[in-house]
Amino acid sequence: MNGYFCVLTTIDFFVLCFMCILTYLSETLSKKQKRGFFLAFVLIAGISVLEVITLVVDGLPPGYRWLNITANYLGFGLSPAVCICLVYVLDRKTALRREIRTAVRIEIGYLIFLFVTIPCGIVFSVSADNIYSRGPHFYIYVIMYFGAILYLSASTVITAREFQNRSRLLIYPLILFVMAETIIQVALPELHVTWLCVTLLSVLYFIYCSEMWNQLDALTGLLNQNSYLKQTGGVRYKGGVLVVFDVDDFKQINDQYGHIQGDLCLAGIAECIKKSYANFGYCYRIGGDEFCVLLKNGGNEGRCKQEFLQRLQEKRGEIAFLPTVSYGSAPFSGEDIVKVKDRADQDMYQYKKERKNRKRLS
Structure with a gap:
């Protein structure tokens, strides 16, 4: 040797x-x-x-x-x-x-x-x-x-x-x-x-x-907020779509069923988002009960949304108390990501408002 x-x-x-x-x-x-x-x-x-x-x-x-x-x-x-x-x-x-x-x-x-x-x-x-x-x-x-x-x-x-x-x-x-x-x-x-x-x-x-x-959120397995900020900071996208999600009345789920069951709901919703959108973009958890997706091609948004709603409905067969999820989106047109996020949030709030009105009328 x-x-x-x-x-x-x-x-x-x-x-x-x-x-x-x-x-x-x-x-x-x-x-x-x-x-x-x-x-x-x-x-x-x-x-x-x-x-x-x-x-x-x-x-x-x-x-x-x-x-x-x-x-x-x-x-x-x-x-x-x-x-x-x-x-x-x-x-x-x-x-x-x-x-x-x-x-x-x-x-x-x-x-x-x-x-x-x-x-x-x-x-x-x-x-x-x-x-x-x-x-x-x-x-x-x-x-x-x-x-x-x-x-x-x-x-x-x-x-x-x-x-x-x-x-x-x-x-x-x-x-x-x-x-x-x-x-x-x-x-x-x-x-x-x-x-x-x-x-x-x-x-x-x-x-x-x-x-x-x-880069991962420990609870959901989606990309975390830090990854989202690094990916979007100072970048001006064109051609894609930002999709935002907000879990409705999530505080009531935690108060009524406990935080462990609340985490189970978040993980279930995140799974539906990933399976519906991950092939066409990046999925993030950006807050407690807030999620978003950076879609590379806006043409896939409608198909992904329908798949997400279907998966969410199927998930309710496993988790009976799974809350509803509000949805909004905004296309990228070269402006700052903050402005795109504001437009997507406004679209989501309008979605929430319309759904509450439909419930009230029914």
Whole structure:
């Protein structure tokens, strides 16, 4: 083992320790997300140690052969688990999703297969003289590793789309970077740069996910007010439409049913807004019971509105006391966003007034 690799491993450990401390001190990550990042960082550190062990003991007297085999087995076996841990981080729900459970089962099956085939040397072998070599079917490991990377990329893109993250295209160069590095490592095994690159990926992934979650409203999963202000501050739009929503008599819901049930109503309404509008614009919670959508194309407004009203009606089958929602909109015509918001609010107040008049007459 040369000094170059020692330096790389030392840098790797320092970065991983720093990221563990940063994860522990984070106030934006949930306990589940912290646990997922910790597992990923610890796995990367552990596999880096295993790689060091294989380089140190390879070629030593046969008495060290068992250590060489164990280190290679765990290194090859646990590598795909890093990506699974990062997918686990993406899901904010407490329960494990079915696809994550399936991925864990595949990983366990792979570990069992690798263990059973050690004597056959299918993926790797260590000779009686304690010399490591790749097996005839080393591609099985490569397939598992690439499969885990693709699983992580697909899960991240889907989650970023669900959370309306505008920088989701940045995922692709990250994944291409790791894949290119892996191909280089497979072709030139003497380089030993895989886990330094994986560490870099995990750091960038941590930054990306933290930024994505910082844009979200914790209760509803919509983009938050801060994201709205940053997106609209000083920008003059043309061609789109600003749609505003206000929950009617929401204070009465809180007073009569309690704040927990009130939050349930807000989350239900936000879900209806996202499912109806998110494919055509960005959905925000901009106040306690106020929401808005920046529609990219005003031609989609009518269709989205009808879908929203239909979903809202269906949601009342789940939440009987779900309040009504007032609606208003105003097109962008190059003026300041504040003026557009005022016009949309006026349209919404007119909507409220007309609906109250209809109720009074009926």
